[in-house]
Amino acid sequence: MVHESAGGSDGGPVELRHLRVFLALAEELHFGRAATRLHIAQPAPSQQIKQLEQDVGAVLLERPTRQVRLTGTGAAFVGHARRVLAEIEHARESVLLTECGERGEIRVGATGAITWRLLPRAARTYRERYPPVRMELHPAVFSGAHIGALHDGRIDVGFLRAPVPSGPLSSRVIVNESLVAVLPEGHPLAHQREVPLADLSSESFVSYPSMQGSALRDAAVHACCSAGFTPRVMQEAPDTHTVVALVGAAVGVALLPASAESLQFEGVVFAPIAGDVDVRVPIALAWRRHDRSPVRARFLDTAEEALPGPPAEPTA
Template sequence: MELRHLRAFTAVAEELHFGRAARRLHLAQPALSQQVKQLEQDVGAVLLERTTRQVRLTSAGTVFLEHAHRVLREAELARESVLVTERGERGELRVGVTGVITWRLLPRMARAYRRRYPHVRLELRPSVFSAAQVSALIDGRIDVGFLRAPVPAGPLASRVILNESLMAVLPQDHPLAGEPEVHLADLADENFVSYVSMQGSALRDAAVHACFSAGFTPRVVQEAPDTHTVVALVGAAVGVALMPASAETLQIEGVVFTPIAGGVDVRVPIALAWRESDSSPVLAGFLATAEEVLPSPGPGSGEH
């Protein structure tokens, strides 16, 4: 039983005239008659009574017409669903997010994307560290990720969407807490609080590199698994820290965020990363939306 035979039968059943049905389907009348006969053979029943004066449905034809309409509607829905999916307008996208700043960027991006692709389901996969995001991308557990750059070369492609500044995080009673800026070299003798060294934190690496650039190695006396805990430990006067400016939104009592002076490059890039081999139209739509909503920063730009 073929869809073209069902279309031929429904056209004749609705027109009750082979000539009009043939014109409607842009078929020659003999070809239309042959398709209806073939359908009747497949079904095993006469569906249409034909005389020289009229065409009418048999009892079997009346019953079959209802099913034929249903099958053709489902076939059209299936075709439309495939086309919508191929255009990236339907499906699912697993998005990895990490860090306070990505949670600030994501709502803007998600609103724009959902306006354009309301039938795509965005599944958010939180992760504390960028290294976990990279592994999830490579393993195929997520499709795209917001993470701290740099992104390792290989199977992944990436684009920087923001350069965020690191700031000195000081206990509020620290001697430098009231200063408009802090030179990194002035923190050389301080105790530091930082992320756990074995968890692959791009922020920890950036902070250590900044200290190296200022001529010292930070003395880390306490490690913590996440940004909130790092800042809270600073508030408890365990030490100082270098954290992204977005961490200030946590509003933890007892800490002061102070810009870093002295010309040391203390920016941390935020990137959007994905598998370079992924040809999904859903991903392509997400990346195209991100190009407009989250364009790459210009040279020297950053968020403070």
Template sequence: MEIRWLEAFVAVAEELHFGRAAARLRLAQSPLSQTIRKLEKELGTTLFDRSTRSVALTPAGHAFLPHAHRVFEELELGRQATRATAGVVYGTVSIGFSGALNHLTLPPLTRAVRQRYPEVQLSLTGRVMTGDGVEQLEQGGLDIAFVGLPIDPSPVRTRLIGREPLGAALPIDHPLARESAIDLADLADEGFITTPAAAGSALQELATQACVKAGFRPRVVQEITDPYMILTLVSAGVGVALMSSGVAGIMPSSATFVPLRGEPTYMDHALAWLDDNPSPVLKAVLALAEEVLPTPER
């Protein structure tokens, strides 16, 4: 079995079209088809169902695809390892983050990586809630995720990087918008805008807990995955929201952030990763993160 056979298989599996796969590999379609047939003969099974109109993976093809991907992942790790012996940190790190909630933590890390390790490529994915981030880490889709604590029991490791009390995001024409601080119970009759509970949002869970502690369950009028869009909808007068205090500096012009009186409910921000991820570049980025995003004292 040759590497080029696997390259051909992965291209056809991802494109599900021999013509597009051939163009991607800069081959004629006939040699590509011959290569796939050689691989199928080597494996003793059919990898694709072919017709004049479509190409689809067989069950055997579906089963083989993650192993083919793993071969190329191992080759990339080997490439990184050889560069590391020369003192060069090289490779790609995929990072998931929620958006506005990480505006004080994501930029210092990405800026430091670009300055310290210019050959490292950053693959950034936004609108990643805590539950989604943990799941993608477990499945190998992300190397690092910005999450809220606590998380459910998981092989994922976390490190606290920030603590911010929850406060209220209000439209500027709200009766309480000019107060220096308010009681959360004052918002019991309001409609709330939240991140989706189904996405495993730590912010949504904390906000609900804080409201219940204040004596009411929040009436949710809108769910949306993008935290900054929550602020935008507050600005538009759709409802109010509970957000961590870090967003106070990025409020839209028609919204304001008001602190809450009483015992604070803290949003604990953390980095999450898998210990058994073998990527040398991940270890370098995590070490750098300890410099630029140290764990705060509780």
């Protein structure tokens, strides 16, 4: 570990202050001017050079008078001394930037189609402000995977479907996305401006797997139950693309977030849900509550500016 010293080959460790004195003498070639430049009193430079020469095991300067000359070994040592001091300065700067959250790494989890539309807003601003920070993106199909990754420390923040379990995680809702009915083009309800959810009670549904922690499946089931029925899932699919493709193949209908319409599958119609059934799915930014990383804090601050969240609902 580097303190204020670097390893020598003979005596004790070479002190960085001795290297600074040596470089000042190598450039000034005069003890008085070197002392003035370093804001130290005589005879400190002479004593420190003697200690440096003892540590490296070689004569670096000839001292016939107060004027000095570099020996051949001293001339060769100049480059080494400059590199050591430059590396120490670089290390100090890097540590300072890391402590300020301006250097390091941020691992960001992203879930679902709307996440990939929201994330760039925050990411662009963040990268403009903190270009030295490396941003690593971790995609996942279901929010459950990112919740586990947050707990385990495999990601630092995650864009995922709410609700986010309380406890060690904190979260902030970014947007409330509506669920829409996804119907085969030839379905009797396909060309209605809005579809009453209760009208789908007898339909076969295509949905996400029940055992994979899908907040979207849970929201769809909850919406159907609010409309008075439990959806009959005919087939499960591992991701949104496959769900929409199966609807297009007339396997069944589905409830998906409105952002799924951007997939633009042929033979599929997306229709808003009619009535006052709550079919919103919150998108949240989540992080570990006790993570004090300055890099993570800077990312959250930037995300709050770029994605301030949905407006507050009016109270009765």
